């Protein structure tokens with residue numbers, strides 16, 4: 001597969017002492033096609049979050065390789081990992097992780113700050129992203145004044161503001177009711193189509209998973225099923 | 231500030247400072263507490279330097295009327311003698327005898343009870359020669375100073391403060407008034423303008439009643455002078471001239487003490503230096519305490535904001551960006567404390583000036599020192615928390631509650 005945004009090869013992760021390792025990821029290999037919308041499913045403790053964190057360069061594997069947009073990731077350099085996260089990856093968390101002191105647009109603009117985008121240029125970009133997620137009128141609100149669904153849409157805007165190749169969403173609808181979850185999923189799907197961003201989404205919701213192009217199912221640190229619907 | 235301590239930081243200092251101000255405002259009260267220590271430290275630095283500066287100006291002002299080229303020779307009794315004396319005619323010939331001497335005058339100084347009508351007071355009593363007025367640059371507000379024509383006359387010149395003490399309603403001390411001393415009645419011929427007291431003066435002229443030296447025997451044990459003031463040429467070698475003059479005036483009944491203006495100034499400065507060192511120590515200790523306060527606030531901030539740190543890392547902040555953010559916060563915190571300290575310090579200097587009766591004055595170079603030193607302290611003590619923040623693992627930071 002040549003047009004893969006993400007390639008993972010024999011990825012392993014263990015916790016615990018070196019002489020008594022507790023394996024969590026037991027040799028994963030897969031590739032994710034650019035522009036696809038992929039769900040990762042699996043019971044609690046199967047290693048979904050661990051995988052997402054390693055792929056998102058927030059954590060390091062015990063062994064194995066991660067290739068992002070065709071480039072090998074150097075597991076040693078924290079600075080390079082930060083730059084790659086900024087440029088290539090957008091995170092969406094279950095708990096939104098918005099900074100409460102900042103307004104919606106300031107939260108959205110945060111990745112631009114670390115990309116070195118001048119202050120004057122950040123606001124227009126952030127407002128444009130907020131418009132895309134249907135929150136143009138909430139730009140000056142702080143997260144505390146927004147509903148859960150609205151907060152997660154702000155987080156989506158933040159994840160996509162640098163137009164990253166890969167959006168990693170770990171249970172993005174986990175703390176939302178099913179109606180709101182469906183709405184957020186719809187926005188994510190829309191952004192995937194219009195911006196061409198690849199989305200990898202961890203979910204426990206089979207309904208939402210069925211709306212994805214591909215479903216990777218994990219169990220005990222291994223991939224047990226990988227289904228693509230066309 | 232890419233490179234350097236937090237290499238890999240892509241945030242500009244200006245961006246970091248704006249972020250820092252936002253974050254500090256959010257911390258509110260706790261920041262205020264850390265500010266207090268820094269403020270006191272910076273305030274004491276400003277106050278110390280300003281007070282020192284004003285004291286220096288005051289010293290110079292004190293010697294302005296006298297000049298710094300004056301020496302005072304005091305004859306202390308030696309051996310069996312009960313009083314030390316100087317030879318008046320030798321003193322008066324000093325300008326001819328020594329090329330370094332511009333003018334010289336001799337006097338006797340003491341304290342005594344005097345009265346004027348119903349008013350009684352203890353004042354300085356001096357027997358002086360006409361040359362004193364020029365040598366010490368005395369100004370007259372009324373009448374005239376003692377002159378050669380007074381010779382043995384029962385006349386007196388009164389200092390401004392002594393005049394005020396001895397005046398009564400309807401009977402002001404003015405030329406023509408009478409002052410009684412040791413049973414003699416003296417007629418006032420002049421009243422002086424207020425004049426500051428210098429440590430070099432043998433008596434507080436402002437608070438003195440002065441009579442002609444020639445007739446001093448009526449009030450003092452003898453009419454022989456006990457002290458002399460000598461004005462030297464501006465660039466004269468004060469030490470050498472002092473030695474020569476002492477040798478010329480040497481006599482068996484007296485041991486001569488030579489007091490030089492420059493030495494007194496040096497002594498006053500040294501005293502102030504000790505005083506300043508003490509205050510500076512207070513400032514240093516407050517800054518230290520303030521610095522530890524800043525470190526505490528920052529460490530607590532790092533702990534509480536772990537999720538924020540994790541999130542910032544997730545969206546692309548490098549360890550350097552995060553370290554820089556906290557370092558700038560510490561610096562801004564301390565800078566604000568330093569600014570407050572600057573204001574408090576200037577106020578303290580103002581109050582201390584008004585208590586000491588000094589003219590308020592601030593040296594401009596002192597002003598940036600308060601915030602400057604405070605910022606330095608903030609950066610120093612903010613370093614450890616900043617490094618700690620920059621070393622947090624993003625994944626653990628994100629997982630924190």
Ligand SMILES: Nc1ncnc2c1ncn2[C@@H]1O[C@H](COP(=O)(O)OP(=O)(O)OP(=O)(O)O)[C@@H](O)[C@H]1O
Pocket residue numbers: 015016024042043044045046047048049050051
């Ligand atoms: N820092 C850690 N130290 C030790 N064990 C860990 C650590 N992080 C995760 N684990 C273990 O790794 C396993 C996988 O965790 P992970 O969070 O990836 O599961 P998950 O599939 O995301 O589960 P869930 O659906 O509950 O979120 C779990 O058994 C967990 O206890």
Ligand SMILES: [Mg+2]
Pocket residue numbers: 048049050170
């Ligand atoms: Mg998980």
